Amino acid sequence: MDRFKIQGGRRLEGTVRISGAKNAALPAMAAALLTSDPVTLQNIPHVRDIITMAKLLAHMRCRVESPDLPPSEFTIQAETVSLQEAPYELVKTMRASVLTLGPLLARFGYARVSLPGGCAIGARPIDIHIQALERLGAQISVEHGYVEARCKRLRGATFRFPKITVTGTENILTAAVLAEGETILENSALEPEVTDLAELLIKMGAKIEGVGTSTLRVQGVSSLHGATHAIIPDRIETGTFLVAGAITGGDLLLTDCEPQHLVAVLNKLKECGVEIKCEGNGTLRVRAAKKLVAADVTTEEYPGFATDMQAQFMALATQATGISHVRETIFENRYMHASEIMRMGANIAVDGNLAVITGPTPLSGAPVTASDLRASASLVLAGLVADNTTWIDRVYHIDRGYERIEDKLRAIGARIERV
Ligand code: EPU
Numbered sequence: 001m002d003r004f005k006i007q008g009g010r011r012l013e014g015t016v017r018i019s020g021a022k023n024a025a026l027p028a029m030a031a032a033l034l035t036s037d038p039v040t041l042q043n044i045p046h047v048r049d050i051i052t053m054a055k056l057l058a059h060m061r062c063r064v065e066s067p068d069l070p071p072s073e074f075t076i077q078a079e080t081v082s083l084q085e086a087p088y089e090l091v092k093t094m095r096a097s098v099l100t101l102g103p104l105l106a107r108f109g110y111a112r113v114s115l116p117g118g119c120a121i122g123a124r125p126i127d128i129h130i131q132a133l134e135r136l137g138a139q140i141s142v143e144h145g146y147v148e149a150r151c152k153r154l155r156g157a158t159f160r161f162p163k164i165t166v167t168g169t170e171n172i173l174t175a176a177v178l179a180e181g182e183t184i185l186e187n188s189a190l191e192p193e194v195t196d197l198a199e200l201l202i203k204m205g206a207k208i209e210g211v212g213t214s215t216l217r218v219q220g221v222s223s224l225h226g227a228t229h230a231i232i233p234d235r236i237e238t239g240t241f242l243v244a245g246a247i248t249g250g251d252l253l254l255t256d257c258e259p260q261h262l263v264a265v266l267n268k269l270k271e272c273g274v275e276i277k278c279e280g281n282g283t284l285r286v287r288a289a290k291k292l293v294a295a296d297v298t299t300e301e302y303p304g305f306a307t308d309m310q311a312q313f314m315a316l317a318t319q320a321t322g323i324s325h326v327r328e329t330i331f332e333n334r335y336m337h338a339s340e341i342m343r344m345g346a347n348i349a350v351d352g353n354l355a356v357i358t359g360p361t362p363l364s365g366a367p368v369t370a371s372d373l374r375a376s377a378s379l380v381l382a383g384l385v386a387d388n389t390t391w392i393d394r395v396y397h398i399d400r401g402y403e404r405i406e407d408k409l410r411a412i413g414a415r416i417e418r419v
Contacts, residue, residue: 002399004392004406006383007415008365011288012250014412018238018257019045019403020072020231024193026096027170028200028231029053032062032076033103034178035204037226039076044231046070048400052094056086060100081108088114088145094400095119098126099167101149102175105138111149115142120372122331128165132172135159136179156181156220164189164301169216170197177206179220188216191302192261196232203227233282235261236308237402240377242266243312244409245286246274247319247385252412254284264305268313271295272320294322294359299330311337311378317357318346319385326355336371337378343368344386365390370397377402384414 020043030053032039044050054064054074063077084104091097091114104111118124130140130147137155141148156179161168169189174197176183188194190212198211204227207219238257245252246269259266259278266276273289294317299307307330317324318341328334338348338355344366347358365388370376376398383390395418398405406416 001393002395003419004380004383004395005417005419006365006380006390006392007388008363008384008386008390010248010384010413010415012244012248012252012384012409012412012414015253015255016241016408016412017255018233018241021045021193021196021234022047022049022401023166024196025050025231026053027099027167027174027193027197028229029057029074029076030099030103031174031197031200031204032057033060033078033081033100034107034174035224035226036079037077039204039226040073040228041076042073042228042230044072044074045234045403046072047403048396049094049096052090053096056090056097056100059087059090060084084108084111086113091116095124096167098129099171101129101147102133102171102173105133105149105151106154106175106178109151109153113147115145115147120336120375121334126168128161128163128168129171132159132161132168133175136172136175136183154179156183156218158184158186160186161188166191166194169194173198173208173216173218174201176218176220177201177208177224178222179218181220183218183220185216185218186214188214189301190214192232192235192258200227200229203229232261233257236306236374238262238284239265239306239309240312240381240402242269242274242276242284242286243316243381244384246272246288246292247316247381249288250412251287252285253279254286255282257282257284259284264303265309268295268297268305272316292316292320292360294320294324294357296325298327301330307331307334308374310334311374312381314338314348314355314357315341315378315381318348318359318361318363318382320359322359324357324359326357328353337375340368340375340379341382344382344390346382362387364388367391367393369393370395373397373401380405380409380416384409
């Protein structure tokens with residue numbers, strides 16, 4: 001099993017190109033199931049979850065082709081889909097496989113998708129996805145660990161999400177575009193990844209109003225056609241590198257990013273004293289704080305501070321002067337990184353969904369274990385600033401969502417190796 005060996009204490013300097021957003025690419029790939037025409041997706045990040053989604057689509061007998069290697073573009077053609085099924089073997093490695101449920105059901109009237117289990121960060125049920133599809137007329141049974149959904153043609157309806165859900169909104173949106181009549185989705189997620197998906201669907205011929213707002217109005221059409229679409233930049237990778245620059249006292253230029261998708265994170269880092277400038281053209285420059293100071297963070301749905309940046313912020317808070325309060329409101333168990341960073345010398349007290357970090361504390365290199373994707377990113381950040389050597393186990397978690405993170409970090413001066 002791969003591990004990272006990090007020798008901390010290096011100031012990071014240079015330019016990093018930000019990749020396409022994994023969490024936008026995954027629903028876009030699933031949306032290709034909605035048409036028999038080719039759908040070409042550009043700016044695809046080369047990460048494990050994308051490979052898993054490509055495998056899943058191939059399992060359903062879609063053609064998935066890429067002109068380059070590693071692939072940064074996919075053309076997906078769902079002309080000959082003969083198996084409307086997401087098997088346990090693939091779903092257990094990637095929950096986002098559930099994003100195929102809506103498109104399969106809408107186009108073929110049938111889908112069988114393994115029920116994703118809980119994961120390290122929480123129970124993560126899909127009850128709301130199921131409720132919403134039932135509202136659109138689907139008959140759904142959950143048996144033997146699988147969700148089996150059937151319909152003649154989905155019928156438009158009004159559905160208010162009882163809780164904001166990102167993949168829930170994406171799943172139902174990709175179902176509603178082929179339903180008969182109008183669907184109104186209230187309390188929809190506002191995340192940029194949802195907007196990116198809606199823009200792809202519109203290019204494919206879908207009729208959607210209210211894009212970027214919490215009420216999405218969809219006039220169902222009888223079929224969709226192919227399209228070409230470039231995936232938005234990864235706002236979480238951008239935020240992670242902003243913290244890498246800040247925590248190492250560095251000076252980084254991040255290119256190909258979208259600062260508007262990161263307003264809450266940019267404001268919070270500025271509050272900590274980090275110098276950040278938008279240099280136009282999707283470029284951000286981050287420079288070390290003269291003095292890094294503590295700040296409080298509460299995770300929220302977009303446009304609030306993203307839960308996917310909470311772990312990285314906590315690593316930064318260990319180096320800030322004062323007491324930072326971090327409150328996690330989206331997932332019930334997203335502090336697995338805290339105990340690992342404490343083993344490196346951090347002063348963190350966790351009580352329920354509140355973590356109190358007192359800093360600054362010097363971190364000392366130690367063997368640590370990654371528990372999930374963003375937790376692994378925070379351990380890498382802690383390792384970059386720790387003395388001596390940090391060994392991170394189970395880096396397969398980070399490979400799920402960061403493209404070549406060790407190469408990108410090495411290119412800006414970090415001493416990090418995959419062993
Ligand atoms: N929830 C329910 N029932 C549902 C759906 C969600 O109770 O049917 C709850 C969840 O358990 C959670 C909350 O609602 O407490 C919000 O979950 P959401 O559905 O929004 O999360 P998700 O769609 O499963 C996506 C991202 C996550 C990111 C969250 C929150 C993808 C593929 N995943 O997950 O990304 O943390 O939104 O922003 O888009 C990551 O990239 O590391 C990651 C975990």
